[in-house]
Amino acid sequence: MSKNEEQTGLDRRGFIGSALTAAAGLTAGAVAATPAAAQVPGPMASDMLDRYVPTPKEGRKPQLFRAELTIRDCEVEGKIPSDLRGAFYRVGPDAQYPLAPGNIPFDGEGHVSQFAFNNGRVDFQSRFVHNERYVEQDKAGRILFPMYRNPYVNDPLVKGKSRGTHNTHIINHNGMLLALKEDSPPAALDLHTLEIIDPVYRFGGQLQSETFTAHPKIDSRTGNMIAFGYEAKGHGTDDVNVFEYTPQGRKVWDAWVKVPYVGMLHDFAVTEHFIVLYVIPLAIDHEQMKRGGIHWSWYNGQPTYFGFFRRGGDGKDVQWIKGPERSATHMMGCWDDGKHIYVDVEMSAYNPFPFMPMRDGSRWDPVKGASRMTRLSVDLSKKTPKDYSIEVLYQNLIGALPRQDDRYNTEPYRYGFLPCPDPDPKDPAKRPSSCYARMDLATRKFQIYRGEEDVTLAEACFAPRSKDAPEGSGYLMGVASHSKENGRCDLVILDAEHVDQGPVAIVRLPTKIVGQIHGWWVPEWQMPPKKA
Ligand code: V55
Ligand code: FE
Numbered sequence: 001m002s003k004n005e006e007q008t009g010l011d012r013r014g015f016i017g018s019a020l021t022a023a024a025g026l027t028a029g030a031v032a033a034t035p036a037a038a039q040v041p042g043p044m045a046s047d048m049l050d051r052y053v054p055t056p057k058e059g060r061k062p063q064l065f066r067a068e069l070t071i072r073d074c075e076v077e078g079k080i081p082s083d084l085r086g087a088f089y090r091v092g093p094d095a096q097y098p099l100a101p102g103n104i105p106f107d108g109e110g111h112v113s114q115f116a117f118n119n120g121r122v123d124f125q126s127r128f129v130h131n132e133r134y135v136e137q138d139k140a141g142r143i144l145f146p147m148y149r150n151p152y153v154n155d156p157l158v159k160g161k162s163r164g165t166h167n168t169h170i171i172n173h174n175g176m177l178l179a180l181k182e183d184s185p186p187a188a189l190d191l192h193t194l195e196i197i198d199p200v201y202r203f204g205g206q207l208q209s210e211t212f213t214a215h216p217k218i219d220s221r222t223g224n225m226i227a228f229g230y231e232a233k234g235h236g237t238d239d240v241n242v243f244e245y246t247p248q249g250r251k252v253w254d255a256w257v258k259v260p261y262v263g264m265l266h267d268f269a270v271t272e273h274f275i276v277l278y279v280i281p282l283a284i285d286h287e288q289m290k291r292g293g294i295h296w297s298w299y300n301g302q303p304t305y306f307g308f309f310r311r312g313g314d315g316k317d318v319q320w321i322k323g324p325e326r327s328a329t330h331m332m333g334c335w336d337d338g339k340h341i342y343v344d345v346e347m348s349a350y351n352p353f354p355f356m357p358m359r360d361g362s363r364w365d366p367v368k369g370a371s372r373m374t375r376l377s378v379d380l381s382k383k384t385p386k387d388y389s390i391e392v393l394y395q396n397l398i399g400a401l402p403r404q405d406d407r408y409n410t411e412p413y414r415y416g417f418l419p420c421p422d423p424d425p426k427d428p429a430k431r432p433s434s435c436y437a438r439m440d441l442a443t444r445k446f447q448i449y450r451g452e453e454d455v456t457l458a459e460a461c462f463a464p465r466s467k468d469a470p471e472g473s474g475y476l477m478g479v480a481s482h483s484k485e486n487g488r489c490d491l492v493i494l495d496a497e498h499v500d501q502g503p504v505a506i507v508r509l510p511t512k513i514v515g516q517i518h519g520w521w522v523p524e525w526q527m528p529p530k531k532a
Contacts, residue, residue, distance in 0.1 A: 064094075064095060064096075064097070064098070065094055065512070065514060066094060066096065066128075067126075067511075067514075068111075068126055068127045068128060069113075069124065069125065069126045069511070069513065070123075070124070070125045071123070071124040071125070071509065071510070072123050073121055073122070073123065074115075074122045074123065074124055074507050074508070074509060075507070075508045075509075075510075076120075076122060076505055076506070076507055076508070077503075077505065077506040077507075077508055078493075078503060078504055078505035078506060079120065079504070079505055080117060080120045080121070080122060080493070080505050081475065081493075081504060081505070082119070082120060083465050083466060084117050084463060084474075084475055084493070085117055085118070085119075085523065085524035086117060086463065086521060086522050086523040086524045086525075086526070086527065087114050087115060087116040087117065087191070087521075087522050087527070088114070088115040088117075088461060088463070088477055088491070088519060088520075088521055088522075089112060089113070089114050089170045089172075089177060089519060089520050089521075089522065090112070090113050090170070090458070090461075090479065090516040090518070090519035090520075091110055091111065091112045091113075091129075091166070091167060091168065091169065091170045091179055091180075091516065091517065091518065091519075092108075092110075092111060092167060092514055092515040092516040092517045093105055093106060093107065093108025093109065093110065093111070093165065093167040093515070093517070094108050094109060094110075094111035094128070094167075094514045094515070095107075095108040095109060096108075096109040096128070096134060096137055096138070096143070097137065097142055097143040098143070099143075100143060100146035100147060102147070102292070102293060102294075103146065103147055103148055103294070104148050104294055104353075104355045104356070105355065106148055106167070106168075107145075107147070107148040107149075107165065107294075108165065108167055109128060109129070109133065109134050109137075109165050109167065110128065110129040110131070110134075110164075110165045110166035110167035110168075110179055110181065110187075111126060111127070111128050111129070111167070111514040112126065112127055112128075112129055112166075112170060112177070112179055112189065112194050113125065113126035113127075113513055113514060113516075114126070114194060115477075115491055115507065122491075122507050124507075124509065124513075125194060126194075126513060126514055127194040127195070129165075129166040129167075129179045129187050129189065129196065130195070130196040130199070131162065131164055131165070131166055131179075131187045131196065131199040131200075132158075132161040132162045132164070132199045132200065133145055133158070133161065133162060133163055133164060133165060135199075136157060136158055136161055140155075140157060144157055144158045145158060145163050147289075147292060147293065147294060148294040148295055149163070149183050149235075149294065149295035149296075150289045150292070150293065150294060150295060151163070151235055151289075152289055152290060152292070153292055162184050162185070162199065162200050163183065163184060164181045164183065164184025164185065164187065164199075164200070165181050166179035166180060166181050166184070166186070166187045167179075167181055167517065168180050168181050168182065168214035168517050168518060169214040169215060169517065169518040169520070170518065170519070170520050171216055171225070171520050172191060172520070172522045172526055173216075173225055173245070173247070173249065174245075174247065174248055174249035175191070175528040176188045176189065176190070176191065176197055176201075177189040177190070177191045177194070177522075178201065180212060180213070180214040180216075181214060182211060182212070182213050182214045182229075182230070182265075182266065183211055183231070184200070184210075184211060184212065185200050185201055185202050185207055185209075185210070185211070185212050186201045186212050187199050187200070187201060188201040191522065191527060191528060192527075192528075192530050192531075203245065203249060203251065204249065206245075206250075206251040207229075207243075208232075208241060208254070209228070209229030209232035209233075209241035209243070210229065210231070210232055210233065210234050211229035211230060211231055211232055212227060212228075212229050213227050213228050213229065213230070213265070213266075213267070213268065214266065214267075214517075214518070215227075215266065215267040215268065215330075215331070217268075217269075217270040217409040217410060218406060218407075218409050218410075219244075219270070219409070219410050220407060220408055220409055220410045220411040221272075221410070221411075222246075223246075223247045224244050224245060224246055224247065224252065225244070225245045225247070226242070226243070226244045226270045226275075226311075226410075227242075227243060227244075227245075228240055228241060228242040228243065228265070228268055228275075228277075229241050230259070230262075230265040231262065231284075232256075236262060236284055236286070237262075238258050238259050238261070238262050239256060239257075239258060240256070240257050240258070240259055240265065240277060241254060241255070241256055242254060242255050242256075242257070242268075242275050242315070243255075244311075253311070253312060255275075255309070255313060255314055255315035256314075256315050257277070257307070257309060257315040257318045259277070259279050259305070259307070260279060260305045260307075260320050261279060261283055261302075261305075262283060262284040263279040263280050263281060263282055263283040263284075264280060264282045264283075264296055264329070265277055265278070265279065266329045266330070267329060267330050267331045267345075268331065269331050269334035269341075269343045270311070270334070270409065270410050271334050271335050271336040271341060271410055272311075272335070272336060272410055272411065273310060273311055273336050273338075274308050274309065274310060274311060274336055274341055275308065275309055275310075275311055276306065276307065276308045276334065276341060276343055277307040277308075278304065278305070278306055278307070278328055278343075278345070278376075279304060279305040279307065279320075280304055280326065280327050280328060280329075281298060281299040281300075281301075281302035281303070281304065281325060281327075281350075282296045282297075282298050282299075282327065282351065282353075282356060283296065283297070283298075283299050283302070284296065285297040285357075285359065288357065293357065294356070294357070296356055296357075297356065297357040297358065297359040298350060298351035298356055298357070298358050298359055299359045300325070300350070300358060300359060300360045300362065301325055302325060303322050303323060303324065303325065304322075304323045304324065304325065304326050304328075305320045305321065305322055305323070306320070306321045306323060306376060306378065306388045307319065307320045307321075308341060308378065319384060319385070321378065321385055321386065321387060321388050322387075323387065323388055323390070324390075325349070325350055326347055326348070326349065326350070326390070327347065327348045327349075327350055327351060327352050327369075327371075328345035328346060328347045328348075328371075328374070328376075329345075329346065329352060329371075329400065330345065330346050330400060330401060330402055331343060331344065331345050331402075332344040332345065332346070332373060332402035332403065332404055332416045332418075333404045333408060333409070333413040333416060334410070335410070335411055335412040335413070336380075337412075338380070339379070339380055339381060340377050340378060340379055340380060341377065341378045341380065342375060342376070342377045343375070343376045343377070344373060344374070344375050344376075344393065344402075344416070344441075345373075345374055345376060346371035346372065346373055346374070346399065346400045346401075346402055346418075347371060347372060347373075347374035347376075347390070347392075348368065348369050348370055348371040348372075348400075349368040349369075350365075350368045350369065351364060351368075351369055352369045352370075352371055352400055353369070354366070354369065370398050371398065371399060371400040372392050372393070372394060372395065372397065372398060372399075373392070373393040373394050373397060373399075373402060373416065373418065373439065374390060374391065374392050374393060375389075375390075375391045375393055376388050376389065376390060377389045377391070393439070393441070393444065394437075394439060394444070394446065396423040396424075397418055397420045397423055397437050397439070397446065398420050398421060398423075399418040399419050399420035399421075399437070401418065401419055401458075401459040401460075401518070402416050402417065402418045403416065403417045403418075403459065403460055403461060403462060404416050404417070404462070405462050405464065405471050405472050405474075406462065406521075407464065407471070408471060413441070413471060414440060414441055414442050414471055414472065415438060415439065415440060415441070415471060415472035415496075416438075416439040416441065417436060417437070417438055417439070417460045417462060417476055417496070417499075418436070418437045418439065418460075419434065419435070419436055419437075419457045419458065419459060419460060419478065420435050420436075420437050421433070421434065421435065422434075422435050422448070422450060423435070423437070423446075423448065424448075433450040433451055433453070434450075434451040434455055434456050434457040434480075435448050435449060435450050435451060435457070436448070436449040436451075436457060436460050436476060436478065436494070436499055438472075438476070438496065438497075438499045438500075447498070447499050447500040448499070448500055449492075449494055449499040449500060449502065449503075451480050451492070452480065452482070454482050454483045454484040454485075455480035455481060455482050455483070455490075456480070456481050456483070457478050457479070457480050457492070458478050458479040458480075458481070458515075458516045458519070459478060459516065459517070459518055459519060460476050460477065460478040461476070461477055461478065461519040461520065461521050462474060462475070462476055462496055462521065463475045463476075463477065463521040463523070464523070467523070467525060472496055472497060473496070473497060474496050475493055475494065475495065475496055475504070476493075476494045476495075476496040476499060477491055477492065477493045477494070477521075478491070478492055478519075479491055479492075479513070479516060480492050481512060481515075486512060487512030488509065488510070488511060488512050489509050489511070489512055489513045490506050490507060490508055490509060491506070491507035491509070492506055493505045493506070493507070
């Protein structure tokens with residue numbers, strides 16, 4: 001039995017993945033996280049489960065994909081809308097060599113793909129991020145960074161080289177595509193060819209932090225990119241550097257703060273006036289790393305900290321509000337109205353990742369690991385707020401990869417999108433359909449798109465109809481992988497205002513494609529001209 005299986009008490013077939021890993025296509029396809037749903041029988045749809053469940057004794061099964069693909073003028077069912085112009089990028093881990101025993105799926109090498117839309121035509125291509133790690137390992141013909149964010153076990157060959165996999169998220173900035181991993185600076189890629197421009201992109205020397213988040217935000221008014229690095233002064237440090245760059249790549253602000261403890265700061269919130277950091281007890285575990293394990297474990301019973309400070313300041317005003325044990329890894333939207341800060345996150349009672357060790361050795365519980373959209377708020381009328389409020393927004397929706405119309409990153413917003421298992425399955429004995437929920441936060445209602453019977457839907461991405469279209473007016477797209485067709489993938493395109501009416505178009509690919517964590521839409525008007 002693998003470590004994972006020992007912890008969950010579930011065998012490989014009956015494995016119940018967390019909402020996040022499942023929606024990301026990384027483990028079991030369906031997510032069963034309500035007590036009733038937790039009894040949903042396997043086998044779960046998964047193209048990746050066998051590839052990623054670690055088996056400590058024999059090492060991870062060496063099932064690799066590694067295909068860098070080009071498919072011109074893809075087959076389309078329906079009609080690509082004429083106002084859908086630009087490109088959808090996505091990135092995820094695709095192990096270059098079999099993962100070392102005990103390693104986790106988040107340590108696969110970054111593989112980027114692009115769906116380019118042009119006058120109703122769709123071209124697909126996918127490439128590994130040819131960063132330092134990839135190039136060195138390719139030369140050596142084996143893995144040289146064997147354990148997730150553990151510098152102690154690196155092969156001596158990689159001294160001075162970046163460990164960044166760039167497998168988590170992707171964003172366009174200053175005419176380039178930045179592939180992101182929160183333990184390293186970005187890798188800069190060509191937006192058209194996906195070729196590497198700079199494997200360790202430090203914004204022309206302006207980036208002081210050793211790391212860069214996978215979740216930058218775009219200021220709704222200025223278009224500036226606000227981002228941060230944690231463990232910013234190197235492995236294990238409690239320093240966080242927050243910074244803001246213009247669309248042309250000039251740094252206009254940065255600040256340093258210290259965290260109460262070194263936990264995973266996967267995402268953050270930026271409102272008009274504030275930066276919010278949320279520290280969760282998925283915290284650094286030096287002993288585990290010295291034993292050859294991964295960077296994190298879940299410290300049962302430890303508090304969270306909601307930290308906030310003013311944008312534009314020096315960070316000295318930071319306040320940390322202690323809260324109960326919780327996990328929140330992704331932010332959907334946020335704003336402040338002068339009196340309160342509101343941050344909508346996906347929140348679970350504890351560790352949302354089945355493959356992240358529990359510090360006390362207890363079994364991982366899929367019910368406590370299930371995430372729901374939750375509103376955190378802080379009352380600014382108190383000079384030193386003592387607590388933050390926690391309000392579950394949708395009790396029936398389980399999911400961990402929420403998105404919004406990204407033009408509203410720093411402002412009040414109304415709509416959100418979430419991959420989730422069917423909240424109202426017709427046959428509770430069957431595996432629930434993989435769905436997209438379109439949430440209307442003004443009415444607290446939601447619409448559901450149910451994916452085809454055997455698919456798992458990845459994170460969705462919103463593309464506005466035009467530069468100035470009203471919020472949420474445009475298209476929602478995401479990759480569906482078919483368990484009954486060996487993981488063959490489609491790109492599903494929905495009218496974002498009517499997801500319940502079904503796809504306006506489906507791009508039918510002839511093959512499976514690399515799995516995804518996050519994706520990003522780059523509109524035609526932000527694309528640099530193609531080089532001749
Ligand atoms: C996440 C994904 C990562 C990671 C840390 O929540 C957090 C997602 C794909 O890698 O390293
Ligand atoms: Fe993420």
